[in-house]
Amino acid sequence: MKYLINKYPIFIFGIAALFLTGCNILKPKIDRTLSPPENGRTVKITVDVPNIAELSPMKVMYRSNLCRKTYNNNEVPTYTVSGFNSEMVLLEKEGHSSLYSAEIPYRGGGKCDWQLSNITLRMTLKINDHFSKDITGVVGTGVIIIFDNNQPQRVGKKTINKKDDFYIIADYFPWIDIPFKNDKNISLWLYGEELYLYYKSRDAQQITWKPIIHPNIVVYSEYPAERKTEGVSTIYSYPDGTKSSNRDGKPDYKKLLSLIK
Template identity: 90%
Template sequence: MKNTINEFFPFTTSIAVLFLTGCNILTPKIDRTFSPPENGRTVKITVDVPDIAELSPMKVMYRSNLCRKTYNNNEVPTYTVSGFNSEIVLLEKESHSSLYSAELPYRGGGKCDWQLSNITLRMTLKINNHFSKDITGVVGTGVIVIFDNNQPQRVGKKPINKKDDFYIIADYFPWVDTPFKNDKNISLWLYGEELYLYYKSRDAQQITWKPIIHPNIVVYSEYPAERKTEGVSTIYSYPDGTKSSNRDGKPDYKKLLSFIKE
């Protein structure tokens, strides 16, 4: 087992992001040095990346109850939160396979005894003319795994509890979205049941995300007006030629699943 966090994360940049506003930090600067114990517990994160997709660097958050931050807000009494230490980790390709992986220590060690709190994985589709020649941006989807009782940076639905090692297998579809009629800003989404899937694990040593992307089941959407108009809804066009409109801002995921052929 390597004994420094820099050996685990050779491409990382340490960052601390504070999402609270209107607060004055009262505590001194926290020591964010990592020193994982030798032969300590680890978790291996693996992602099976289809050729049509791109994997973003993994965001890893460590928290510390020893090194806490104290905040003073004019509207509420002084309060403290667990210290936080964020890393960006590049998953490495495993030989000639489609698998990318990284191994993380549960204990980051150091003076603050950093503990693994959560990870965020994100994937996007590659822009190509297979979907539309006019695409200007991409929107990804992802997975968040929580390892302690702290909230992740991106808060969503209640996480699914998992015991032992586990696989995350889910279906995804390309979604080409034109936000307004004649709009030149067309987005390509990697669309799943949720923007992010949330899981919670206490003891996993291996976690694998295997997204199943269906490149030939594409949904197109367009808002049929040049600006927001009362009574007008986005129109979604599905692979079978049917069209539907709704105001919830996303395609019918169950309908897309119905086009998958066994």
Template identity: 35%
Template sequence: MKLAPPAIWILLFVSLNGCAKDRSLAPPPDSEQITVTVKVPKELKARTMQVMYRSATCKRVTHGASGQRIEVEGHHSIDVQLQRQGQSDLYQASLPKDGGGACKWHLANVIFGVVYADPTRFGANVIWGAGGGVVVIFDHNNSPMGGADTEVEGDLTIKKDYYPRIDEEFLGPYKKTISLVGEGSIYRSYEALNAQQVYFEPVLHSDFIVYSAGPKVKKKGNYTVFTYPDGSVVADGRGGPDFQKLQSIRLAAESKK
């Protein structure tokens, strides 16, 4: 169930093996707050933010390859909706770093980002694909998406370029998706141990769409075909569009204006 932020701290209960304490999240009134802000382009929307707290006090039990009992930090994830700030394009959520309670929860990581508000604007059967995601880690543990690609000191400001990708897949069930192409992987991942402010500004270049179509027959040498905004066609076996090529096409076009 997705809860609005004011209700989270009242209604959240965590079920963890081996923890006999009151498991509720109870941030102290003076807890340091971490504020996450996303500047959302008009064609996109802020996705629901996944927030994970961890506890070294209330551990959970797992088992190794030989069946041995292993105790690790307890954790629990909750969903938080970023709230629009007035009539602006800024969406925000404030999270207590100290989760409090008998389990002494601490904020471990958040996963958030942007998605297309209406994928069907690209066609009746078009669905959301991937991209536009951000992971921020506030402790020394990996997130559900793995470790961090970048470590930062202090507050974190992310401003990155993104391009629309319309993709058709023919092998297996047919599907057509709209995704966001950015530099690096689907999720940009940061470790920001001392951040109080996290700001994410995706810059969407809507006029520079890259199209891709997977092979219709599974055969050696049949690759996904990418058609770039300048009309060039590439099928070189890569799994995704060439971000630097997209940047070059856009910058060249803008320089001619």
């Protein structure tokens, strides 16, 4: 269900609760009500979703310096951090196209004066006969875009700074993984250069993620033993017939890129 407040959509909250063992959270309870100002600054997030994939709801995180959290335990002195407030946003399909989008206010408003901190986009492959009938789980990939100086909840590698509006275009491949020999738990990954790509923007008004998925370039992996064994590495099989073994825990992304025609 979606509600409209000052012409901007406010969505059902999936409040992110970050609890530390032995910590006491600041009281009174933080007011997480959002009230974006009318005609305020916004950013439009658009994702081009291939038919072979599914887009998860977008996680939007707001932070507040007015409403802070206080932590206190026996090991470190009392300290505070900016309050946090997250929501899950369903991107809406644009007509008959493959585009899904949502417009997000930079200023969430409310008593805490919530400010946009970061968003997380995630996509997975659909399980169908194109890959395997025996797949038991899917692992997605995504994009995290940061709008302030706070760290996102998922911390990764280098962040790419962007000015103005920008596109994110990246190649992805299906990866079917059997963790151990004769294991019935088979995972289907949407595999890219990194599990999540990180970007930072201060002024973008439109950001588009266009994942390019290559469904016919499938890499398979299997650990050739029924349990972890010294000296044994996972074997990766590529569609050109080549095989390799390594202990990196992931396929050779550059190798997959070389197979694009």
